[in-house]
Amino acid sequence: MLTISPQAGTVIVVDVDTAESQIALADLTRRVIARETVNVRIDAGPQVVLDAVTQRLHGLLEKHRRAPGRVREVVVGLPGPVDFEQGCAVQPTGMPGWDGFPVADYLRERFHAPIVVDNDVNLMALGEAAQARLETPLLCIKIASGIGAGLITTSDDVYRGADGAAGDIGHIRAVSGSNVLCACGNVGCVGALASHRAVLRGLGIAESTAEDPLHGARELARRIAAGDPTALHAVRQAATEIGEVVAMLVHMFNPRTVVLAGPLSELRDDLVSAVRAAVYQRALPLATRKLTITATQLKGGSGLHGGIALATQDAFSPAGIARLLHEGR
Numbered sequence: 001m002l003t004i005s006p007q008a009g010t011v012i013v014v015d016v017d018t019a020e021s022q023i024a025l026a027d028l029t030r031r032v033i034a035r036e037t038v039n040v041r042i043d044a045g046p047q048v049v050l051d052a053v054t055q056r057l058h059g060l061l062e063k064h065r066r067a068p069g070r071v072r073e074v075v076v077g078l079p080g081p082v083d084f085e086q087g088c089a090v091q092p093t094g095m096p097g098w099d100g101f102p103v104a105d106y107l108r109e110r111f112h113a114p115i116v117v118d119n120d121v122n123l124m125a126l127g128e129a130a131q132a133r134l135e136t137p138l139l140c141i142k143i144a145s146g147i148g149a150g151l152i153t154t155s156d157d158v159y160r161g162a163d164g165a166a167g168d169i170g171h172i173r174a175v176s177g178s179n180v181l182c183a184c185g186n187v188g189c190v191g192a193l194a195s196h197r198a199v200l201r202g203l204g205i206a207e208s209t210a211e212d213p214l215h216g217a218r219e220l221a222r223r224i225a226a227g228d229p230t231a232l233h234a235v236r237q238a239a240t241e242i243g244e245v246v247a248m249l250v251h252m253f254n255p256r257t258v259v260l261a262g263p264l265s266e267l268r269d270d271l272v273s274a275v276r277a278a279v280y281q282r283a284l285p286l287a288t289r290k291l292t293i294t295a296t297q298l299k300g301g302s303g304l305h306g307g308i309a310l311a312t313q314d315a316f317s318p319a320g321i322a323r324l325l326h327e328g329r
């Protein structure tokens with residue numbers, strides 16, 4: 001029997017998010033070797049974030065005795081629209097300095113390996129399908145500072161669309177017809193109305209404080225756990241708005257699984273059940289007969305696991321194998 005040697009190479013995943021970034025090393029069998037959080041805010045700009053992440057990764061490679069020359073692939077997830085071919089973000093909101101910054105080129109010089117830059121929700125969706133083994137087609141909805149979606153096809157591939165913009169659902173107009181102004185300049189976008197950030201703003205909770213970058217998420221979780229009716233109502237209201245959009249997507253893509261991820265999805269079952277209610281009320285029976293709507297199975301780790309899956313998929317693709325043979329290392 002042939003097996004893959006755990007020493008055959010290392011893949012690196014960087015999951016960049018608003019308040020902090022997560023990093024992981026794995027071997028080619030998808031076993032996680034190390035996983036850490038890097039406390040650097042995305043609005044510090046790409047160089048600051050990528051330098052902090054690179055330094056920690058080099059430290060981890062050394063600590064776990066993984067040869068830097070055997071890094072086979074680096075996958076980076078960014079919380080905004082990504083040009084997959086160029087390896088950069090395109091006009092992302094709340095990410096000053098990132099628009100068009102050549103993330104892939106910048107990291108290639110530091111790791112001398114193939115670099116893949118993707119939208120973070122695509123990686124999360126892949127993580128839920130590959131690691132949590134949820135059934136495909138799978139639609140993953142991330143509800144955080146904005147709202148985004150990732151779609152995994154029945155052949156376990158990410159559906160990115162013609163330009164990589166597939167799944168950028170945060171700017172779909174919400175059905176309630178609200179006139180809330182969105183960062184994109186339009187009014188009534190579902191992301192401006194029902195994201196985690198929008199719920200916090202509505203409740204007057206600061207998203208982060210000097211001491212705690214995740215203050216908002218913790219405070220909202222505390223209020224929900226304490227049964228604060230205003231907070232419960234705000235979350236259900238947001239879930240109903242999201243549910244209307246999900247119902248539309250269910251008709252469009254007929255997924256077998258819908259996964260809700262991000263800080264709101266980890267608050268009891270309120271969010272999931274309210275989204276379910278909206279979808280079942282709206283969608284036709286054939287589309288919902290075997291549909292599962294669930295919260296994330298990987299609690300904040302789906303992006304990392306998806307990145308590892310993407311990296312190994314790529315390393316063992318015909319082009320990846322050719323690269324390995326050519327390099328002979």
Ligand SMILES: [Zn+2]
Pocket residue numbers: 170171182183184185186189191192
């Ligand atoms: Zn918008």
